[in-house]
Amino acid sequence: MRGFPIAGEGRQKRARVPSPLAGQGAARVSGFLLAAFIVIASPAFAKPQRVVSLNLCADELALRLADAGVVKSVTWLSQDPRNANMAAQAAALPANDGHVEEALAYGPDLVLVGPFADPASIALLKQVGAPVVEVGAPQTLDGVRREIRALAATLGEPQRGEALIADMDARLAGVAVDPSRPRLKAVVLRPNGFTVGPGSLVDEILTRAGLDNLAARLDIAADEQVPLEVVALLGADLLILDRDEERAPSLADAILDHPAVAALARRMTVVSLPSRLWTCGGPEAAEAVERLAAAAAAARARQATQ
Amino acid sequence: MSARAAGAEVGYAPLVAALAVLALAAAFASLMVGYARLDVPAALADAFAGRSTAAAVVLEQIRLPRAALGTMVGFSLGLAGAALQGLLRNPLADPGVIGVSGGAALGAVVVFYSGLAGAFALAMPLGGVAGAVLAALLLYALVGRGAGTMTLILAGVTVNSFAGALTALALNLSPNPYAAYEIMFWLMGSLADRSLPQLWLALPLTVAGWALLLASGPALDALTLGEDTATSLGFDLGRLRAQLVAGAALAVGAAVAVTGAIGFVGLVAPHLLRPLVGNRPGRLLLVSGLGGAIVLLAADVAVRLIPVHPELKLGVATALIGAPLLYGLIDRMRKEA
Amino acid sequence: MRIEARGLVVRFGERAALAGLDCDLVSGELTGLVGPNGAGKTTLLRVLAGLQRADAGEARYDGLSAAELGRAALARRVAYLAQSGLSHWPLRVDHVVALGRLPHRRPFSPPSAADRAAVEDALAATEVEELRARPIGTLSGGERARALLARALAVEANMLLADEPVAALDPLHQLRAMALLRAAARKGAGVVAVLHDLTLATRFCDRLIVLAEGRVVADGPPSALTDKVLAEAYGVTALRGEHDGEPFVVPWRAAGPNLRN
Numbered sequence: 032m033r034g035f036p037i038a039g040e041g042r043q044k045r046a047r048v049p050s051p052l053a054g055q056g057a058a059r060v061s062g063f064l065l066a067a068f069i070v071i072a073s074p075a076f077a078k079p080q081r082v083v084s085l086n087l088c089a090d091e092l093a094l095r096l097a098d099a100g101v102v103k104s105v106t107w108l109s110q111d112p113r114n115a116n117m118a119a120q121a122a123a124l125p126a127n128d129g130h131v132e133e134a135l136a137y138g139p140d141l142v143l144v145g146p147f148a149d150p151a152s153i154a155l156l157k158q159v160g161a162p163v164v165e166v167g168a169p170q171t172l173d174g175v176r177r178e179i180r181a182l183a184a185t186l187g188e189p190q191r192g193e194a195l196i197a198d199m200d201a202r203l204a205g206v207a208v209d210p211s212r213p214r215l216k217a218v219v220l221r222p223n224g225f226t227v228g229p230g231s232l233v234d235e236i237l238t239r240a241g242l243d244n245l246a247a248r249l250d251i252a253a254d255e256q257v258p259l260e261v262v263a264l265l266g267a268d269l270l271i272l273d274r275d276e277e278r279a280p281s282l283a284d285a286i287l288d289h290p291a292v293a294a295l296a297r298r299m300t301v302v303s304l305p306s307r308l309w310t311c312g313g314p315e316a317a318e319a320v321e322r323l324a325a326a327a328a329a330a331r332a333r334q335a336t337q
Numbered sequence: 338m339s340a341r342a343a344g345a346e347v348g349y350a351p352l353v354a355a356l357a358v359l360a361l362a363a364a365f366a367s368l369m370v371g372y373a374r375l376d377v378p379a380a381l382a383d384a385f386a387g388r389s390t391a392a393a394v395v396l397e398q399i400r401l402p403r404a405a406l407g408t409m410v411g412f413s414l415g416l417a418g419a420a421l422q423g424l425l426r427n428p429l430a431d432p433g434v435i436g437v438s439g440g441a442a443l444g445a446v447v448v449f450y451s452g453l454a455g456a457f458a459l460a461m462p463l464g465g466v467a468g469a470v471l472a473a474l475l476l477y478a479l480v481g482r483g484a485g486t487m488t489l490i491l492a493g494v495t496v497n498s499f500a501g502a503l504t505a506l507a508l509n510l511s512p513n514p515y516a517a518y519e520i521m522f523w524l525m526g527s528l529a530d531r532s533l534p535q536l537w538l539a540l541p542l543t544v545a546g547w548a549l550l551l552a553s554g555p556a557l558d559a560l561t562l563g564e565d566t567a568t569s570l571g572f573d574l575g576r577l578r579a580q581l582v583a584g585a586a587l588a589v590g591a592a593v594a595v596t597g598a599i600g601f602v603g604l605v606a607p608h609l610l611r612p613l614v615g616n617r618p619g620r621l622l623l624v625s626g627l628g629g630a631i632v633l634l635a636a637d638v639a640v641r642l643i644p645v646h647p648e649l650k651l652g653v654a655t656a657l658i659g660a661p662l663l664y665g666l667i668d669r670m671r672k673e674a
Numbered sequence: 675m676r677i678e679a680r681g682l683v684v685r686f687g688e689r690a691a692l693a694g695l696d697c698d699l700v701s702g703e704l705t706g707l708v709g710p711n712g713a714g715k716t717t718l719l720r721v722l723a724g725l726q727r728a729d730a731g732e733a734r735y736d737g738l739s740a741a742e743l744g745r746a747a748l749a750r751r752v753a754y755l756a757q758s759g760l761s762h763w764p765l766r767v768d769h770v771v772a773l774g775r776l777p778h779r780r781p782f783s784p785p786s787a788a789d790r791a792a793v794e795d796a797l798a799a800t801e802v803e804e805l806r807a808r809p810i811g812t813l814s815g816g817e818r819a820r821a822l823l824a825r826a827l828a829v830e831a832n833m834l835l836a837d838e839p840v841a842a843l844d845p846l847h848q849l850r851a852m853a854l855l856r857a858a859a860r861k862g863a864g865v866v867a868v869l870h871d872l873t874l875a876t877r878f879c880d881r882l883i884v885l886a887e888g889r890v891v892a893d894g895p896p897s898a899l900t901d902k903v904l905a906e907a908y909g910v911t912a913l914r915g916e917h918d919g920e921p922f923v924v925p926w927r928a929a930g931p932n933l934r935n
Contacts, residue, residue, distance in 0.1 A: 108514070222515060223647075224530070256647045258372035259530050263395045280449055282522055283515035290532045291398035294389060346766075426762040555781050559773060561763050562825070565756045569723050570829075571749025571777045616763040616809070 078187030079141035079162075083134040085127065086145030088311030089166035091117045092179065093143055095195060095314070096188050103137045113275050116307050116315050131155055141185070169312035170232050172203070172239070178312065195314050202317035206324045208241035215327050217242040218265050220292070221273040221306075222283035226257045232312050240323035242269060263291055269330045270301045271323065273309070300330035345612035349620055352613055356627035360408060363634035367404040368396070370638050375400070402533045407634045409536070410528075410596050413543055413588035415629015416622055418603020420550045423557035423618035424581045425480075427489055428608060429666060432589045433600030435489065436472045436496025441586075441593035442523045443500045443507070444468020448594075450511040462539050465594030469586035472496050477582070486670060525652030526599035528637050539591040546588030547626070549580050554619030561618060599652045601659025602629045608662065675701045675751060675832035675864060677722060681731030684717050684888075691717040693888035694731070701832055701864040704856045706875035708868075708899075709885035710908050715868045716757060718885065719835045722866075723754040749777035753831035757838050757868075759822050764809040767821045771796050774828030796824040799854055801847075815842045823851065833864040841870065852878040872899070872912070872923040896921065905929040 082102045084090045090109035093102050094117040107126040112118035127133040131152040134142050142161050146168045156163045164185050169175045176196050183192025217237055219227045227233040229247035237244045245265050274287045308319040369377055375395055383393035421430040432438045448454050448464030479492035504523055508516045556577045559567035564574055606628035607621055614620040636654040677699040684692040691714045707715050720726040722733055724740050735743050775789040797803045800820040819842040826834055840848045856878050859865045869875045876896040884892040886907040892898045904912050913924040
């Protein structure tokens with residue numbers, strides 16, 4: 032992949048391999064073969080060295096998969112430990128606001144954008160020769176695996192991708208769901224009164240944790256706002272709050288602190304789940320499943336004693 | 338001034354009683370309407386018996402605060418509108434139009450998003466009151482005394498623009514990613530999912546405001562004949578102005594801190610009810626408060642019945658009625674001038 | 675009641691509206707306050723009514739200063755009728771007149787029998803009873819002036835200070851209003867009226883105070899309005915005479931060398 036030419040950087044370096052083979056003739060042949068291999072390999076298989084990410088979820092996945100120093104800039108959102116999973120690594124990098132001009136300033140050989148990126152911006156990037164790859168927002172765990180593989184391939188780190196997937200699958204397998212017992216009914220409450228409808232990633236996370244997402248009964252397609260009254264009267268066993276302890280104040284979060292929610296907590300189990308575990312479809316979804324399964328077990332225990 | 342509805346005046350006590358009954362009915366309607374089917378009598382029974390069923394929780398923690406706040410805020414806006422119109426001798430004065438509500442929203446936003454509200458619960462309504470006072474002072478500086486309609490409207494536009502811009506700035510500066518989108522709430526207002534603690538916090542300041550405003554009745558009557566005559570009838574105008582600004586700031590500021598800025602209630606209620614009290618500003622105060630409560634509760638029922646997701650902001654509903662009314666009023670005043 | 679003013683000075687910027695003015699006013703008299711435009715007549719009335727603070731000098735009401743008397747007591751004893759007849763809201767005439775009872779009423783208590791009687795008397799005296807239910811904005815200029823005069827009469831104050839109370843009235847109502855003011859003075863009130871019509875002033879008033887350039891130029895019975903005073907204060911000569919035993923004074927021509935501007 033051609034780099035974007037900026038002063039001083041020039042083209043990609045060719046690897047110089049000092050030949051350990053003795054002898055001028057052998058050295059020259061092996062050197063030639065190596066050089067030939069590199070020449071053939073370079074245009075198609077060289078790993079990107081200057082990656083700029085303009086989207087939170089792309090940030091996290093790229094930081095997990097790429098070598099240190101490859102990612103040059105991430106969005107400011109991923110540097111906040113309250114919102115992001117890779118905050119420590121992200122904090123060491125310069126932040127961007129997700130704008131095209133900022134990306135270009137780094138001379139990237141790969142720009143990562145999210146699923147709702149402005150088409151005009153993407154066109155602009157392509158026009159100046161910066162390759163753009165979209166990191167999707169998967170709605171299923173299979174989709175998560177596909178995204179990880181795709182980005183790993185793009186970054187030239189296929190093994191790391193597989194390792195990440197294997198780790199996630201192992202954790203998922205570790206969550207035991209007893210199929211003989213009826214599933215606990217759960218409802219999710221997110222800032223601004225949003226819940227999660229059927230067919231979304233969070234819905235699958237709930238199912239994997241052995242829970243039944245009541246919002247699916249309400250014929251809600253995709254994530255939609257549900258009035259607090261309705262949430263309260265659903266008769267759920269488990270109320271899952273998308274809430275962080277330390278976020279700066281906002282009205283959107285205020286609804287999660289509503290006294291009605293506190294009152295409901297006396298009748299059902301309420302668990303807070305930080306949104307960073309389910310905002311992006313990444314390997315952290317496994318942790319979400321683990322936590323929910325634990326909460327479900329606690330809810331059953333509580334119901335047994337009531 | 339025209340002879341519009343010269344014969345429309347009705348007895349004061351029957352009028353107040355009728356409006357009070359209507360306001361109660363509207364509050365009750367607000368309790369009955371919601372997004373989930375709620376068996377209100379059963380929920381009431383549960384609540385009284387102390388059983389905290391889901392129905393009782395919904396009634397007590399969600400619907401009751403909504404109805405009570407609708408009544409309280411509507412009364413405050415209607416009363417403040419009538420009082421400001423009496424003071425400024427202009428039927429277009431309304432806490433929203435002249436910028437007092439906008440200032441209150443700014444005060445509340447600064448307090449809430451800076452985290453001050455977390456430290457000290459009463460900070461929110463006090464922030465609203467402080468913002469309202471500043472807006473009123475700014476307005477007075479621009480308008481002076483007894484300014485004409487044009488100057489008043491322009492001054493209101495100025496204060497509103499300034500307050501709105503600063504509110505948007507404060508929201509953008511907040512570290513929370515949702516904050517920038519919450520401006521719709523602050524500038525257009527909503528009663529959705531308000532809570533009992535918010536009601537208790539706002540109530541004392543609001544009631545203090547009501548007392549100051551209602552006490553100004555005789556002075557506002559005297560002001561009908563101009564400042565000199567009112568002074569000669571024994572009223573201290575400087576004190577009256579301070580009393581009305583403080584009263585309006587308390588009542589409107591505390592309300593806006595809880596519900597955001599809801600406009601036009603203080604314009605619609607006095608306008609509709611003025612002929613029924615013979616155009617007397619003193620009598621209009623209580624009547625307009627009750628009228629404001631009815632208007633706001635009716636609007637709040639309407640936004641819950643209209644099948645729009647997310648819920649329509651209350652200020653949108655009141656503006657849909659109020660803005661055409663304002664237009665008509667200005668048009669009529671222009672023709673009579 | 676007796677109002678004593680000593681050394682009143684009121685300045686608006688550079689100009690002195692009152693330049694060290696003394697006068698005494700008593701109940702039982704109809705006093706005409708006359709003088710050219712800008713002489714300080716309105717300013718004097720406003721100071722005496724407690725609406726304008728004097729830069730120097732003071733007025734005493736039965737020996738008490740305005741501060742000592744208190745706002746409420748002053749409002750009960752001194753009524754003021756402004757020159758401009760505004761009503762910001764279209765109230766009914768009887769409600770406008772009832773505003774004159776505010777100094778006597780406790781806040782939020784209903785009107786007493788005395789309040790109602792005072793309103794009725796005022797409506798009758800100014801002959802606006804038939805107009806009682808009409809919104810004041812629908813009245814003619816003269817009718818409105820009478821209604822507002824009724825409001826001032828309803829106060830039943832010891833002293834009524836009226837700024838040009840008859841200027842907008844037609845001749846019949848001018849005569850009737852002047853008779854009314856004199857009758858009120860006979861009943862024991864003091865009435866001070868700013869007047870421009872010199873004939874009305876000399877015919878009806880018990881006393882005339884002539885102001886010019888913020889000072890009293892003449893003070894006494896109507897005969898104090900001599901030709902000399904007319905020339906000095908107004909800069910006019912007048913046609914004088916008598917009819918049915920009452921004097922008339924008609925300004926005729928600008929005066930000679932002693933021209934005022």
